[in-house]
Amino acid sequence: MGRAHGHKTRDKNKGSLPQVPKNMKTDGQDVEYSAEFADHADLEAQARANAANQRVKNRKNT
DSSP states (O other), X not given: OOHHHHTGGGGTTGGGSOOOOGGGXXXXXXXXXXXXXXXXXXXXXXXXXXXXXXXXXXXXXX
């Protein structure tokens, strides 16, 4: 029994994992937003998201 024999079962379920088509994947951003229905928590979350996006852009540029 060689070393590879003990590691065979590790990847047994790789072939049965579901594959999601590219057109069904999202980038995690919500696209529908109505400013007229936004409350304080929504506006605060949007400001935090914008600040995080700005930090990411600054980090990529440097």
